[in-house]
Amino acid sequence: MTSIVCKDLCKTFQQGDEVITGLDNVSITIEKGDFVCLSGPSGSGKTTLLNAMGGLDTPDSGEITIGRVRIDKLGKAALADIRLHNIGFVFQAYNLIPVLTARENVEFVMQVSGLDAEERSKRSYKILREVGLEGMENRRPAHLSGGQQQRVAVARAIVSQPTLVLADEPTANLDSVTSSQLMDLFVELNQHHNITFIIATHDLRVMKYAKRLIKMEDGKIISDEKQ
Amino acid sequence: MNITLRMAWRNLWRHKRRTWLTVGAMIFSNLLLVFMISLQFGSYRMMIDNTLKSYTGHMQVQLEGYNDDSKIRNSFDNIIPLAEQLRQTLNTSRVAARGVAFAMTSSEMRSYGLQIVGVEPGYEPEVSTLSGLLKKGQFFSGNNAEEIIIGSILARNLRVDIGAELTLLGSGRDGSFAAGVVLVTGIFESGSNDVDRSMAQIPLGYFQSLFSMGNQGHNIVINAEDLSLVDVLQSKVSHVIASRKELVLLDWNQLQPGLQQAIQADMFSAWFMYAILIVLVAFSVLNTQLMSVLERTREFGIMMALGVKPVRLGALVITETTLMSTLGLAIGAGLGALLAYYLSLVGFSYPGMEEMAGKFNLPDRMYPSLSLLSVFLGPCIVFICSLLASVYPALRLFFLHPVSAMRTV
Structure with missing residues (x-):
């Protein structure tokens, strides 16, 4: 079953007087359950593509379809709903809410979705145990290591059982051991929950985990290989 | 949470x-x-x-229309017995009857037109602070005493002091000639130049005889112990005067709209x-x-x-x-x-x-x-x-x- 289809995506940014090309006629199809790495130098368009597929940014032209929904035509509220129910995000800088504990960070998205307290609590404890954070549920981000924070971010991204997880440089701030643990976790989630993963990365070690490696440069896809 | x-x-x-x-x-x-x-x-x-409390009181009983047209003729009967009845009903001494007239007041040296207020000596201090503002002399010795208390400015203008005699000339309620001689027993300083210059008080009994009022007067002043009690007193007073259709009860807001x-x-x-x-x-x-x-x-x-x-x-x-x-x-x-x-x-x-x-x-x-x-x-x-x-x-x-x-x- 087709998960994401991007067709002729174009995106430019204005930086002073200069026009920077973010995406230059990018077309790509990603199947459900795939494990894709987007690689390329800084400014190659990885994050721009990721943001467009996640409904965080809209392309200047082209189409993006997730499942049967064309998201490039949706309004802000509808995009927010898609992100809330269908897409999980993992960011380079973890991006946890500092005033909430690990469990509350995970529960936050579920509460916004309208899940009842009992279900939220059950799911958050379970998912934090799955990502190896049992016993750290009540710690705030400031009292967790970088790796632990990224695990909370992953737990938050997958707790609502999304069909797609978008990760932007998820290992950039992690040491090699923690990076490997995180990628193992991604692979496990991909295999056991059939979640589609799209990971933007520079990291060669991360790319080894990918089933499909897409290389980008100057806003274009220059290679697309299955591994 | x-x-x-x-x-x-x-x-x-x-x-x-x-x-x-x-x-x-x-x-x-x-x-x-x-x-x-x-x-x-x-x-x-x-x-x-x-x-x-300085003069007007929290409410007054008057003949209907007197507040708008304060003529000496707009008086009502049995004012002193009615005041007494109100004191008993309200169980308070803060009720006093008054009569109001105008007269030419003369000393040996000068004459001035004045508002003359007849007051009940026994009860007026309960409804007005004026008796407490006497700077010289004393309040009235009785309800029929031929005595007067005047303001300090008037005393200066008339060039009189305690013990001096003043002649009052005016017209009575029935249109007759009202004339009398009174003794200055007190001089007050109210703080208001107008009051000190143009108002004087005499006992109500003497006022009634001087101005041919019979048993009549112009208003009964009632003071409440506290502003919050005015409503309660008002309903009691209204009940007392209900049988006398010619009378009205005015509260402080009607008496002093300013x-x-x-x-x-x-x-x-x-x-x-x-x-x-x-x-x-x-x-x-x-x-x-x-x-x-x-x-x-x-x-x-x-x-x-x-x-x-x-x-x-x-x-x-x-x-x-x-x-x-x-x-x-x-x-x-x-x-x-x-x-x-x-x-x-x-x-x-x-x-x-x-x-x-x-x-x-x-x-x-x-x-x-x-x-x-x-x-x-x-x-x-x-x-x-x-x-x-x-x-x-x-x-x-x-x-x-x-x-x-x-x-x-």
Whole structure:
């Protein structure tokens, strides 16, 4: 079953007087359950593509379809709903809410979705145990290591059982051991929950985990290989 | 606890000093408002009481139409027995009958036109502070004594002192010639030049015989112990005079309409000052919340990326302000109420007030009037204005773009 289809995506940014090309006629199809790495130098368009597929940014032209929904035509509220129910995000800088504990960070998205307290609590404890954070549920981000924070971010991204997880440089701030643990976790989630993963990365070690490696440069896809 | 509420509460204490500064501004303004409004209400009560107790009384029984057309003919029968009946019914001595006429008053040297008020010597001091303002001499020796008390300015104008004789010439109720000679027994200083220049009092019994009034008079003045008791007294008095259709009962508002207007004017100017204070607090809240939103732009971007809609983020900002304002309201109104309550027991005066009060035979301390209205009116307005001030920072979130927000450092 087709998960994401991007067709002729174009995106430019204005930086002073200069026009920077973010995406230059990018077309790509990603199947459900795939494990894709987007690689390329800084400014190659990885994050721009990721943001467009996640409904965080809209392309200047082209189409993006997730499942049967064309998201490039949706309004802000509808995009927010898609992100809330269908897409999980993992960011380079973890991006946890500092005033909430690990469990509350995970529960936050579920509460916004309208899940009842009992279900939220059950799911958050379970998912934090799955990502190896049992016993750290009540710690705030400031009292967790970088790796632990990224695990909370992953737990938050997958707790609502999304069909797609978008990760932007998820290992950039992690040491090699923690990076490997995180990628193992991604692979496990991909295999056991059939979640589609799209990971933007520079990291060669991360790319080894990918089933499909897409290389980008100057806003274009220059290679697309299955591994 | 709801996670939004928990987040809002914890967000407040991320910058304790800033939050306490804003809450402190609210506490201070609420405390000040509660104290000032209570004092204002208390001073109005005092102003009304002092004005009415000086002469007019809280209510008067009169012949219908007398208040608009105060002619000597507009009098009513059996005024002294009716006053006595009211004293017994109300179980108070704060009831006194009066008669009012005009006469030419002459000393050996000069003559002046005066308002002559006939008063019951035994009860007039209960309804008027004038008898307590005698600077020389004494009050009347009896209800039929041929005596007069006059103001200090009139005494100076007539060039008379205690013991001097004055001749009164006027017309009686029946149109007859009214003439008499009275002895000056007292000279008062009311604090009002008009009163001291143009009013004099004589005993009611003598007044009735001098002006051919028979058993008639013009008004019965009734003073309540407290302004709050006026309504109760009014219904009792109305019941007593119900059988006499020619009589009406007028309350202080009808007798002194200017008093209410003066209070309203004062209230307006006071609220202008309060409004400035409230606007300053609202700007302080606006500044705090705007700073708070701006420095958390990245955090709001993350939440938006996770699928949180701007309306929920706006609600978070409003909830933070609500918590902050509730703290300010609770502590400020509480402290203000405590202060106002303490002063309502022991009173409050400013330098020079005692001397001034002694001069006019008035209370020498003000007592704040504590009520739900005086405690919550100001703080609730501060609360609402603070919430309104946080609407703009909350609205800014509706224009936030998640990607650019997350790029914010």
